[in-house]
Amino acid sequence: MVRFSEVPQMNEISKTRQCSHMISSQKLQNSSENAEQSMKAYQKKIRRNRKKHFFELFQNEPEFRWKQIEQAIFKKKYYGWKDITTLPKHITAELEKKIPWMSIEPVKIFESERKDTYKAILKTENGEEFESVLMKNKRDQWSICVSSQIGCAMGCRFCATGKIGLKQNLTSDEIMDQYRFWNTFLLKHPNLPQRISNVVFMGMGEPLANYENVKTTIQTWLNVTDLGNTRITVSTVGLLPILDQLLKDPQWPDVKLAISLHSADSKTRQEIVPTSMQQFLPKLEEWAKKYLQKHGNKRHHLTFEYVMLRDVNDTLKNAILLANFARSIDNVKINLIPYNFIDDAPYQKSTNESINRFVRVLEKNGITVTVRKTMGDDIAAACGQLIQKKYP
Numbered sequence: 001m002v003r004f005s006e007v008p009q010m011n012e013i014s015k016t017r018q019c020s021h022m023i024s025s026q027k028l029q030n031s032s033e034n035a036e037q038s039m040k041a042y043q044k045k046i047r048r049n050r051k052k053h054f055f056e057l058f059q060n061e062p063e064f065r066w067k068q069i070e071q072a073i074f075k076k077k078y079y080g081w082k083d084i085t086t087l088p089k090h091i092t093a094e095l096e097k098k099i100p101w102m103s104i105e106p107v108k109i110f111e112s113e114r115k116d117t118y119k120a121i122l123k124t125e126n127g128e129e130f131e132s133v134l135m136k137n138k139r140d141q142w143s144i145c146v147s148s149q150i151g152c153a154m155g156c157r158f159c160a161t162g163k164i165g166l167k168q169n170l171t172s173d174e175i176m177d178q179y180r181f182w183n184t185f186l187l188k189h190p191n192l193p194q195r196i197s198n199v200v201f202m203g204m205g206e207p208l209a210n211y212e213n214v215k216t217t218i219q220t221w222l223n224v225t226d227l228g229n230t231r232i233t234v235s236t237v238g239l240l241p242i243l244d245q246l247l248k249d250p251q252w253p254d255v256k257l258a259i260s261l262h263s264a265d266s267k268t269r270q271e272i273v274p275t276s277m278q279q280f281l282p283k284l285e286e287w288a289k290k291y292l293q294k295h296g297n298k299r300h301h302l303t304f305e306y307v308m309l310r311d312v313n314d315t316l317k318n319a320i321l322l323a324n325f326a327r328s329i330d331n332v333k334i335n336l337i338p339y340n341f342i343d344d345a346p347y348q349k350s351t352n353e354s355i356n357r358f359v360r361v362l363e364k365n366g367i368t369v370t371v372r373k374t375m376g377d378d379i380a381a382a383c384g385q386l387i388q389k390k391y392p
């Protein structure tokens with residue numbers, strides 16, 4: 001957010017220039033350099049919405065022109081505005097000068113030893129860094145794990161992102177460009193499989209705390225890419241008022257949802273997820289039933305994610321509580337996540353024995369359960385590790 005006090009006023013800059021005859025040439029040079037620097041700093045802080053910026057520049061252009069542009073910028077093998085040959089030349093020329101082709105730029109990219117995971121440190125136009133991850137999936141295609149915020153206000157105790165607090169929401173351009181960024185990355189690595197088939201909102205941030213930007217991003221992807229609605233998953237800590245809003249919102253895209261449950265015992269959940277509250281579980285149960293009535297079908301279930309923390313939430317009693325909670329809702333899948341170690345967290349990884357016991361209890365109760373494969377932990381790209389180490 002640019003505060004007015006940070007913005008150099010144009011009249012201040014020109015005032016400096018008008019008074020130039022009264023000051024020494026050295027002072028003049030210093031002051032105009034300062035003005036230029038402030039202007040650059042101001043421009044650096046602006047993160048203009050691409051669509052809005054376009055219509056500011058071309059006020060008489062019809063709406064379809066933007067649709068044409070949006071289709072084009074997601075096309076593979078387009079690397080800049082000049083590649084869009086369907087646009088009138090004067091528009092392309094102006095776009096080249098005024099609107100950045102990408103709202104984010106890479107700072108550094110890491111490759112896991114197994115070459116199945118890549119993590120990018122990306123920078124926004126106002127100079128803030130965040131991370132995005134590309135992971136090979138079982139179809140030998142790619143899933144991308146996108147960030148929706150820089151930092152996070154939820155403070156989940158097992159998560160490195162939660163430790164830095166919330167820095168800023170990402171704009172819809174910055175979220176959707178993570179898909180464009182990874183597509184371009186793959187084009188430059190023709191030896192790798194080329195298709196991004198899935199997107200998960202499991203990077204930095206709580207997506208529902210950035211509702212409108214996440215919604216716009218998903219709507220755009222569904223319109224202009226080959227991603228279908230069951231190939232996009234929004235993972236949330238479970239912000240109940242926003243979950244309610246989403247149920248009533250006819251514009252909310254019908255994508256998959258995953259709720260980070262982490263415990264079916266209220267007290268334990270509040271310890272792991274400090275934003276949780278006493279009545280969270282019964283309220284979630286009520287909401288989940290309404291959600292599944294509206295959206296649920298064979299391909300569209302609700303997932304509960306459950307990070308396995310040794311002696312915290314991985315006992316037999318915890319497994320039975322979880323099985324009972326899931327059964328009370330129906331059409332729920334459980335995804336168990338082996339904990340990935342981060343600095344200064346009070347947790348240990350559950351043993352394989354405890355994870356297997358959990359799986360047995362859940363399956364015995366007729367619940368579909370999967371155990372998430374740990375990927376990219378050697379480059380701090382695994383679940384909960386983002387922004388843990390900037391340059392491992």
Ligand code: SF4
Pocket residue numbers: 152153154155156159160161162163203204205206237384
């Ligand atoms: S797990 Fe997700 S919601 Fe919790 S602190 Fe980390 S990024 Fe935020």
